Amino acid sequence: MENKQDTIRIQWFPGHMTKAKREMQEKMKMVDMVIELRDARIPNASKNPMIEELCNQKPRLIILSKKDKADALETRKWITKLQKEDVKVLALDIIKENITPKVVEASQELMKAKIERMKRRGIRPRAIRAMVVGVPNVGKSTFINRISKKKIAVTGDRPGVTKSLQWSKVNANLELLDTPGVLWPKFEDEKVGVLLAVSGAIRDEILPLEEVAAWAMRFLMQHKPELLEKRYAIELDEDPYSNFTKIAEKRGFLKNGKEIDFKRTIETFLREIRDDRLGSITWENADEV
Ligand SMILES: Nc1nc2c(ncn2[C@@H]2O[C@H](COP(=O)(O)OP(=O)(O)OP(=O)(O)O)[C@@H](O)[C@H]2O)c(=O)[nH]1
Ligand SMILES: [Mg+2]
Structure with a gap:
């Protein structure tokens, strides 16, 4: 994938x-x-x-x-x-x-x-x-x-x-x-920006949260599928968005009792990653950098 x-x-x-x-x-x-x-x-x-x-x-x-x-x-x-x-x-x-x-x-x-x-x-x-x-x-x-x-x-x-x-x-x-936390004017690599976002170093208000969550979902599907399966008790699909739908259904994140509440699902997903709920995860490999 x-x-x-x-x-x-x-x-x-x-x-x-x-x-x-x-x-x-x-x-x-x-x-x-x-x-x-x-x-x-x-x-x-x-x-x-x-x-x-x-x-x-x-x-x-x-x-x-x-x-x-x-x-x-x-x-x-x-x-x-x-x-x-x-x-x-x-x-x-x-x-x-x-x-x-x-x-x-x-x-x-x-x-x-x-x-x-x-x-x-x-x-x-x-x-x-x-x-x-x-x-x-x-x-x-x-x-x-x-x-x-x-x-x-x-x-x-x-x-x-x-x-x-x-x-x-x-x-x-x-x-x-x-000192105040500082970032730098331009991220040299897209991955750097997304990882900082996932870790909570950038204010959510200015983030494309949906893309960040989808990126994190793809990463975990690829590297730590067992943690996703365990936390959310779902069978993983190849499509990250379909996995969000499954999580929403499991958790009952629905609007008007039927439509998927996507915003709530991705916010919950990111919060649970940041709060360590899926397990202890290192997102960068020392051998690859
Ligand atoms: N689990 C865990 N949480 C930590 C650790 N160190 C800090 N935190 C938490 O991280 C959050 C941020 O801590 P701060 O000390 O405000 O971070 P800061 O670097 O001063 O942040 P800015 O002033 O915004 O740049 C707080 O909720 C801390 O409780 C740690 O080693 N483990
Ligand atoms: Mg501080």
Whole structure:
């Protein structure tokens, strides 16, 4: 089965992101390292190419967030793939895990050489300053709150919650700068846009939801048919839309008691994917990127 269809156009770069990018560029000079959050379900699509450029050779800690929603085996492969000399990688369930010791240790290790240099010069090492960056809704503010053990940053299960940059003091050794989730003006590949949409990084209001849901349906029909069959107790057809019809009938999503309520069906389908109801799914293969 082909997982291909008419081009899906998703473009999204609102004003506050342009402003955020400029401010992040300015603040980058002040920070020692970057903590980049990526969604463990889509470690490649949630890599912001603007961040590569912005980072400008600073040591980087990549956090694969929402580890609990991703396939554990795939996550291990991604960690191996992304690790480099100046890049450490941790996969975390930010909500349930005790993340602080892991993050503090990894940050100190990344900054070891610099701290040593300062000590040798007789400079008392100050707190490490790290900028926390990533696409919208990936968990940046939740991450900062969990590490600082305070509810400083506003969080929410929708993209675009944080609108401005904000410092948080974790302890004497670490300070974190929260930033608004940013996307980039043009997705190089249609798949990147759709995966960001499926993960919840782009506001539903501006998405062609039907196409995104059909794309997700095709993907799962091809790669994880057993999860669809199990969740919806349907026999799969080759046509994604016919599968939506079957789901609607099973769930009783009908208008006026007879017509299929298609909108409700696809909204439910996408919500259940995002809420991990079909199972832990990684949508990108480390060997193929
Ligand atoms: N299951 C799960 N949910 C998480 C995890 N990390 C964050 N979340 C949830 O993801 C949603 C978004 O979290 P935020 O911290 O607001 O994300 P953000 O990156 O600050 O988003 P913006 O400010 O909009 O860019 C919230 O509902 C969090 O509870 C995780 O590791 N696992
Ligand atoms: Mg935020």
